[in-house]
Amino acid sequence: MTIAAYVAGGILSLAATLALYRAVRGPSILDRVLALDVVLAIIGAALVLNMIVNRHLDNLILLVTVSVIGFIGSVTVARFVTDRK
Incomplete structure (x- = not known):
């Protein structure tokens, strides 16, 4: 279980690094927004991984909050971009 948690953490950190690179480097606003949405999803996955490894539900409210912020x-x-065109 410990090795799997380290592997998953490494994959999540690599994905977050690449998504942040895309957010900084993205040529359009949609690329940047999509990259930041991916970063929020990665943060949610890291919170879930933390809850699984430590066997608690303390971060559940934070997970729901991050998910709602990403969705909103x-x-x-998307509404801003469609109104602009």
Whole structure:
């Protein structure tokens, strides 16, 4: 279980690094928003991994909050982009 947690943590950190690179480097606003949405999903996955490894549910409210913020942010940007065109 410990090895799997380290492997999953490494994959999540690599994915977060690549997504943050895309957010900084992205040519358009949609690329940046999508990359930041992926970062929020990775944060959620890291919270779940933490809850699994430590066998607690302390981060559940934080997980729901991060998910809602990601959803509302994506919908807001999608509406902004469609109204602009």
